[in-house]
Each structure stands twice: as C-alpha cells, then as structure tokens.
Amino acid sequence: RHRFWETQPVGQFKDAGRGGLPEGPIEPPTALSAVRPEPYNLPALYEWTTCDMDDEQTCAEVYNLLTNNYVEDDENMFRFNYSKEFLQWALRPPGYFKAWHIGVRVKATKKLVAFITGVPGRIRVREDIIRMAEVNFLCVHKKLRSKRLAPVMIKEVTRRVHLENIWQAAYTAGVILPTPVTTCRYWHRSLNPKKLIDVGFSRLGARMTMSRTIRLYKLPEATATPGFRKMELRDVPAVTRLLREHLSLFVVAPDLDENDVEHWVLPLENVVDSYVVESPETHEVTDFCSFYTLPSSILNNQNYSVLKAAYSFYNVAAKTPLLHLMNDALIVAKQKDYDVFNALDVMHNDTFLKELKFGPGDGQLHYYLYNYRLRNDLKPAELGLVLL
Ligand code: YNC
Ligand code: MG
Structure with missing residues (x-):
C-alpha cells in the first residue's frame, strides 16, 4: 500500500x-x-x-x-x-x-x-x-x-x-503514514468570530446569533497577571531554566539550551511572540508563554484574503495558573489583531482548551519519527514537541 x-x-x-x-x-x-x-x-x-x-x-x-x-x-x-x-x-x-x-x-x-x-x-x-x-x-x-x-x-x-x-x-x-508516534488535534479559539464565520472558517452555533457569538468570545482589553510583559534578551537564562524543567515532564521533547531559546523564543516581529511573568515583588521570572504567527490565504472570498492566526508554541506555568497565563496570551493576540488562536492538544494544553472556549478542529496532525521505534504510541499529552 x-x-x-x-x-x-x-x-x-x-x-x-x-x-x-x-x-x-x-x-x-x-x-x-x-x-x-x-x-x-x-x-x-x-x-x-x-x-x-x-x-x-x-x-x-x-x-x-x-x-x-x-x-x-x-x-x-x-x-x-x-x-x-x-x-x-x-x-x-x-x-x-x-x-x-x-x-x-x-x-x-x-x-x-x-x-x-x-x-x-x-x-x-x-x-x-x-x-x-x-x-x-x-x-x-x-x-x-x-x-x-x-x-x-x-x-x-x-x-x-x-x-x-x-x-x-x-x-x-x-x-497518515507508517506509523504515527501520536495523533494530535488542533483546537481553535475565535478572536474575531464575525470574520471567521464570514470566511467559512467557523459556523454560527445552533440557536446562536452573531451578536451573542461576539459576546461569547469577547476578551478583556488588558492582560490580568501582574508582571506579564514581553520577553527580552535578558530573560533567556531564566526562560531556558523554566523550559528545560517543563519539557522534562514529557516522553518526547526538544533539548533546548540558551542558544536555542534565544533563537526559537526571543520575540521576532510577526514571527514569534513570547511573554514572561516577572514577579513584581522578587523580579523573578516565574512563567512563560509563546505563540508563532502563521497566516493562511483565504481562497475564493470576496471580502478577505488573509486569516491571521497565532499558534500556541511553548508555555510554562510554574507559578501563575496555566488558565490565567493562556487567557493573557489570548488577550495580547486579540490586541495584535489575530483572528484566531490555535493550539494542539499536546503537553498540558488539554487543561485549558475547553475552559478558554477553544473548539476542536477537524484536521488531525500526526507526529512521526524516522529510524526510531517507540515501544508504544504516545498520548498527545505525553508529547512536548511543537514543529512549525
Ligand atoms: C507527506 N506529507 O505516502 P507511499 S508535511 C511524507 N510526508 O508514498 P508523490 C508523504 N510522505 O505511500 P505528491 C507525504 N505526502 O507510496 C505524501 N507522501 O509510500 C508520500 N502537497 O509521492 C505518499 N506538504 O510525489 C507516497 O506525491 C509518496 O506529488 C507519493 O507529493 C506529495 O513537510 C506532496 O502537504 C506532499 O506538495 C509533496 O502532495 C504534495 O502528492 C504537496 O507521487 C501540499 O509520498 C503540501 C503538503 C507536506 C507537509 C511535511 C513533512 C514532510 C516529512 C517527509 C518525511 C521526512 C522523513 C525524514 C527524512 C530525514 C531522515 C533522516 C535521517
Ligand atoms: Mg510528484
């Protein structure tokens, strides 16, 4: 076959x-x-x-x-x-x-x-x-x-x-190819529900009106976690420590050093966005979240040609609850005019997806390793790897 x-x-x-x-x-x-x-x-x-x-x-x-x-x-x-x-x-x-x-x-x-x-x-x-x-x-x-x-x-x-x-x-x-290590699903959180419905990305729910839908997905104007700010070069050592500790929880995950973190997560305009929580008291960096920017062309629509999508990348909630951290990520993505925030059900993501009003997508994403066999399939939550 x-x-x-x-x-x-x-x-x-x-x-x-x-x-x-x-x-x-x-x-x-x-x-x-x-x-x-x-x-x-x-x-x-x-x-x-x-x-x-x-x-x-x-x-x-x-x-x-x-x-x-x-x-x-x-x-x-x-x-x-x-x-x-x-x-x-x-x-x-x-x-x-x-x-x-x-x-x-x-x-x-x-x-x-x-x-x-x-x-x-x-x-x-x-x-x-x-x-x-x-x-x-x-x-x-x-x-x-x-x-x-x-x-x-x-x-x-x-x-x-x-x-x-x-x-x-x-x-x-x-x-599907021989043979997935695990199969993940994308979840989508509407930020601009009217546009998403207009372009056919999502559909108006049963018994929902447009104005109720807009209200359902409304987010606060400003982030809520004290000390939530954009990551800077000086944060690389602390973010590397946080990430390494977090990634150690998963069966398959990248091994990242400070050089990798500087490349992969230091903010780069319209490519990767990263935020840290710096404790207002101790000035310690306690948490971290990131997303990358991958627009899609909208084929055959009169009114819109591009869907602006943010994709959840690596997130570490060591002190702030993950739910609060990700809600702040949604808020900054909304401020920056993204239409949708996407996340796979990898790592601990399944603990916030439903609560933060992500809906399951229809596409699946299969993960593969070449020339390496695992003794069993993994659950998405055992995977600590996000590929672009
Ligand atoms: C695919 N996505 O099964 P069989 S993802 C791997 N990844 O082989 P043909 C794929 N293999 O089944 P076409 C694949 N899609 O007969 C198809 N195949 O054994 C297999 N799409 O080749 C397929 N990008 O040339 C079949 O097919 C064989 O002309 C058929 O070309 C396929 O980047 C493709 O989805 C995907 O541009 C290039 O459809 C084309 O259809 C296309 O007759 C739109 O090919 C774009 C698209 C794929 C995105 C991706 C990851 C790729 C991983 C490749 C595998 C890497 C292995 C590790 C290498 C390093 C190892 C070391 C050490
Ligand atoms: Mg071909």
Whole structure:
C-alpha cells in the first residue's frame, strides 16, 4: 500500500500490536564513507538546487512556491501562508546546514517547482538525547503531483542528513503514514468570530446569533497577571531554566539550551511572540508563554484574503495558573489583531482548551519519527514537541 514508506526504516503497519520490538534506532548508522556521495536522480527535465535562504530573491522564490502550492485544509478553503521572515527564522536555527534547504528547478527555465528542508535539533526520547533532523516544508508544485517526486525529495534530504552523521528525524503531517508516534488535534479559539464565520472558517452555533457569538468570545482589553510583559534578551537564562524543567515532564521533547531559546523564543516581529511573568515583588521570572504567527490565504472570498492566526508554541506555568497565563496570551493576540488562536492538544494544553472556549478542529496532525521505534504510541499529552 505504501510503495515508498514500506522501504524505509519507520514503524510498519504490519508490525503494529506485535509488541516485543525494542525501543530505539531501527537501523544502526553506517560509516559515512558508505553514504551515497552523489544526489539521487531526478527526472531528466529537473535539477537539484540548494536554496540560500539569506538571499532575498531565493527566499522570495521559496515563499512563492509555498504560498501557491503548500498545505490546504480538506475543503481547499485555506492555504498556509508562511511569511519570508518566518521561513528564514524556521530554517536558520543554531547549527543549521544550508545543504538541507533543498529545491528542485526546471532545467530549461530555472523555475523552482519543489522544496524540502531539514534543520538540526536535539530531541530527547525518555532518557536519551538524540540528534535529529526536523523535516518540514515538503512541497511539490500542483502541476507535478503524483509523479513520485516526493520519495526522491525525501531520499535526498535523508542522504544529506546522513552526511552530517545524523540518523534520526522528526516530522509532522496531516496524512497518515507508517506509523504515527501520536495523533494530535488542533483546537481553535475565535478572536474575531464575525470574520471567521464570514470566511467559512467557523459556523454560527445552533440557536446562536452573531451578536451573542461576539459576546461569547469577547476578551478583556488588558492582560490580568501582574508582571506579564514581553520577553527580552535578558530573560533567556531564566526562560531556558523554566523550559528545560517543563519539557522534562514529557516522553518526547526538544533539548533546548540558551542558544536555542534565544533563537526559537526571543520575540521576532510577526514571527514569534513570547511573554514572561516577572514577579513584581522578587523580579523573578516565574512563567512563560509563546505563540508563532502563521497566516493562511483565504481562497475564493470576496471580502478577505488573509486569516491571521497565532499558534500556541511553548508555555510554562510554574507559578501563575496555566488558565490565567493562556487567557493573557489570548488577550495580547486579540490586541495584535489575530483572528484566531490555535493550539494542539499536546503537553498540558488539554487543561485549558475547553475552559478558554477553544473548539476542536477537524484536521488531525500526526507526529512521526524516522529510524526510531517507540515501544508504544504516545498520548498527545505525553508529547512536548511543537514543529512549525
Ligand atoms: C507527506 N506529507 O505516502 P507511499 S508535511 C511524507 N510526508 O508514498 P508523490 C508523504 N510522505 O505511500 P505528491 C507525504 N505526502 O507510496 C505524501 N507522501 O509510500 C508520500 N502537497 O509521492 C505518499 N506538504 O510525489 C507516497 O506525491 C509518496 O506529488 C507519493 O507529493 C506529495 O513537510 C506532496 O502537504 C506532499 O506538495 C509533496 O502532495 C504534495 O502528492 C504537496 O507521487 C501540499 O509520498 C503540501 C503538503 C507536506 C507537509 C511535511 C513533512 C514532510 C516529512 C517527509 C518525511 C521526512 C522523513 C525524514 C527524512 C530525514 C531522515 C533522516 C535521517
Ligand atoms: Mg510528484
């Protein structure tokens, strides 16, 4: 059934429920000299390109490919619209490899028609910290679909990851592949219910009027937690301590140091927003929350072209109740004119979703590990990882 995935070192459906298979790498690493030195073959009209994301023109080509061809919802009403600044942030974390930003061009015209990326990260599985590639932004132009280009892209990124002596990867997808580590659901909290209903993102509830709906989702003008403020560079050590402590609670989670925290959570305009609670008495940083910005293009609507969405990233409620912290996150997102605040049911998120009026979405997000087997599936709440 999965002509490609059946050949890969991933959990296979036929092994499900058998039990007894050991946890850990499925295949051992090979010698670097045994890694294929030359790129995989593409169909004759196409060629590989390494995308230099520092270069504004290349970045714009990648942006345009994704804007027109990347992930859509099941009803093809919305398409992710990652910004150029977001792509540069997502693809250039500490220690990134330019060679892992892989494009495919038409030889004759040089038009960019496919893309896949990896970035390096350390991911902890129980006690073991493993160097992995986080693979994302796999995209094939709509006109080149179903020609088995995706398996070639995946093999090529795998080859380039192996060349760095890295043998595992983490990735998410909306489709079911062999075999998810866990399956999560997105929940959505309306901030601008009228627009969300107008564009078909949500529907007016039974026995609800527009004005009752607007009242239901109304939020206070200002945040409520004393000492809640935007994160600054000087907060990196304290936020790193808070995050490391928090992430230790989950079975699978990133292993983040101060460099990673500076990159991944220090606020970057229209890309990532982070807030801390600084105790008014002790000036200690006691709590932290963050979200990233990922708009969607609205396809075929007369009045609106972009949905502005915030996505819950990492949150640590060590002193402030998580419910209060996240309510303040909703308030700042509303102040900043986001239309919707999204969150997965990972980590401790299920403790605030219903209470803060998030509703379950219809899409699922499956999490995968490449060349690493877990002894059992995880519950979303056992997962401490958010991929972009
Ligand atoms: C997918 N999303 O099952 P089988 S998520 C992985 N992730 O193989 P073709 C996928 N595999 O089943 P098309 C996949 N979608 O026969 C499909 N596949 O074994 C598998 N969409 O290839 C599929 N972006 O080229 C099948 O299909 C084979 O032309 C079919 O291309 C697929 O970024 C795609 O949703 C997704 O642009 C590129 O539909 C295309 O349809 C598209 O004939 C819209 O491919 C955008 C979209 C996917 C977003 C993402 C994570 C990707 C993870 C890739 C796997 C990484 C493995 C780890 C590598 C490093 C290892 C180390 C060490
Ligand atoms: Mg194809």
